Amino acid sequence: MSNQVSTQKNYSALAQIYDDVMVEVDYETWTDYIDEIIYQYHPDAQSVLELACGTGTMALSLEELAAYEITATDGSPEMIDVAKQKAKSSYSDVQFLTRDFLNLQLDQNFDVVFMVFDSLNYLHSEENILKLHSEVRNVLNPGGLFIYDFTTPRNSRIAIKYLNNESRRINNLYRYRRKSTYNAKNREHTNRFEIEKLNSESGQVIERFQEEHCQHIYTLEEIESIIKKTEFSILNAFDGFALKQAHEKSLRITMVLQ
Ligand SMILES: C[S@@+](CC[C@H](N)C(=O)[O-])C[C@H]1O[C@@H](n2cnc3c(N)ncnc32)[C@H](O)[C@@H]1O
Structure with missing residues (x-):
């Protein structure tokens, strides 16, 4: 012993057990929610990039809708390895890549970039949040969306x-x-x-x-004030997994930017 x-x-040792730790998370409903937002704000979207995709559950679930070409990235090679194994066993066409979201280095542009499960909260400074927005701006097609959530105090x-x-x-x-x-x-x-x-x-x-x-952990006001310093405009800030406005009691807020 x-x-x-x-x-x-x-997310290296954790990668092996991540899906078991998250077993109660309803990724299918979450996928439908992201799809609903895309449909509402960019119904013609085809190419989608997921950032901080973890072990790829969401990207693989989104692929099942047969509506998008999907690339999914994460900073942890161990999480991406698990995602690739899952993709292989489900004959998926999702392209999984190891990438730090502060240094994307992708040679393709996308109609939608999204990132879920409070991955934004891993950024501890305004400077890094601005850098993330600028990296995403560089890989978005004109009129493209950037969708992400964060958790509140x-x-x-x-x-x-x-x-x-x-x-x-x-x-x-x-x-x-x-x-x-x-x-x-x-x-x-x-x-x-x-x-x-x-x-x-x-x-x-x-x-x-x-x-x-x-x-x-950020408040909505803090995130809004950072977004004002980027080239993005806010289309909506939703409460949790609903298509209604975030408010002071929101636990998770989903930002929809263009
Ligand atoms: C809470 S997990 C969410 C994973 C996945 N989105 C999900 O819903 O299961 C946060 C993820 O963010 C990733 N991450 C954190 N900082 C990152 C960075 N700078 N670049 C890319 N990925 C990062 C971690 O590797 C981890 O997979």
């Missing part, structure tokens, strides 16, 4: 109550514990994952890993 804990880059205050100390065993192969903290003063939300790889027969711990993910 190993007592040594190795600290990993974000209210969400962190609530989520901390059920995410902290969540633990689960996955197929006798892994066990993980998530510890979450939220510092309301500097608005830093930290999720620390302690992952144990198990011997499937004896159940003994073979390896221990940990990852610490730190997100900065």
Whole structure:
């Protein structure tokens, strides 16, 4: 049994169990929501780029609608490896690439760029949020959309109550514990994952890993004021997964920019 804990880059050790950790997330409904937004604001859109696509669940689900040509990128090679394995076993045509969203380096333009599941909250400075918008601007076709969501301080205050100390065993192969903290003063939300790889027969711990993910939590006003400094205009700011206006109690806000 190993007592040594190795600290990993974000979304490297977690990649192997990410889909199990997210098992309760309804990606199909989320996909329909993004498709609905595209249909409302850019019904002719064909080429779509997903940023921070993780293990590709959403891109693969969007492909099932048979409406778009899809490229999907993520900064973590381990997450992209899992996405590619899933794409292979489902005979998917989605092109998965490892790319930092602050340095996209793509040789194609798109009608829509989208990014979900508070990936924006991984950016801790206005400078980096501006850089993201400028990278996306460079790969968008004229009239193209940039859609993304972020979580709010209210969400962190609530989520901390059920995410902290969540633990689960996955197929006798892994066990993980998530510890979450939220510092309301500097608005830093930290999720620390302690992952144990198990011997499937004896159940003994073979390896221990940990990852610490730190997100900065923004208000709508802050995001709007940053967007004002970009070339984008705001078509809408939606509440959660609905097509209605975000408000001061929104937990997740989806921005639709053009
Ligand atoms: C909460 S996960 C969301 C993944 C996926 N969108 C989903 O819904 O399951 C956040 C993702 O953002 C990615 N990410 C964080 N910073 C990034 C960056 N600078 N460039 C590209 N991807 C990044 C991580 O690798 C991770 O896959």
